[in-house]
C-alpha cells in the first residue's frame with residue numbers, strides 16, 4: 281500500500297477503465313465515416329480515446345477533402361451519438377467484470393472515496409447500464425465541463441464534489457490525454473491500458489485493474 285497516506289480519493293475514467301466501450305465508439309464512428317466516404321480504421325479510433333465528441337469528429341475529418349460548417353458537424357456528432365446510444369443499450373451488468381466490481385468494493389472498504397470522471401456525456405447512461413448507478417461518491421462528466429481532457433476540469437469538478445483536495449486524489453486512466461489532465465490537476469496519475477501506459481507522465485503503470493489493491 282504505497283500510496284495510501286496521501287491519497288483519500290480515487291477518480292476513475294469510465295470508457296476503457298471501468299468498462300469497455302471502444303468497440304461501440306468504433307462502430308458508431310465507422311457508420312458515420314462510411315456514409316461520408318471518409319477512411320476510418322481502428323488505429324484512428326485509438327486516437328479518439330479520452331477526446332471529446334467534437335474533437336473526435338475533427339480528427340476523423342482530417343481525412344476528408346470537404347470543409348464542413350459547425351452546424352453540419354453538430355448534425356454529424358448527433359448522428360454518431362444516436363448510433364452509439366443504440367449500441368450501448370446492449371450493455372448490462374455483465375459488462376462490469378468481477379475484477380472491477382470486487383476491486384471497487386475493496387477500495388471503498390479501505391476508506392477511499394471513489395469517483396467517476398469522464399469526458400463522456402453518456403456517463404450516467406453507461407453507469408446505469410452496467411449496474412453502477414448511485415455507486416460513486418461523485419460523478420463528473422462531459423455535461424459538467426466546457427473543456428475536455430487533457431484539460432484538468434473534469435477531475436477538479438469530481439474532487440470538489442467530494443470535498444477532497446486535488447493533491448489527495450489519484451486518477452486511473454487509459455488515455456494519454458487523461459494522464460495529462462490528472463497531472464495538470466495536481467493529482468497522482470495511474471495508467472491502465474491504452475496510450476496512457478508508457479506515455480511517460482504516469483506515476484504508476486498498472487498491470488491490471490486489481491493491481492490498485494497493491495498500491496492503495
Ligand code: BG6
Pocket residue numbers: 294295305328329330331332333336361398399400401402403422455
Ligand atoms: C471519452 C472517450 O470517455 O468520452 C472518447 O474515451 C469519447 O472516445 C468521449 O469521444 C466523449 O464521449 P461521448 O459519449 O460524450 O460521445
Ligand code: MG
Pocket residue numbers: 293294295296297329330453454455
Ligand atoms: Mg478512457
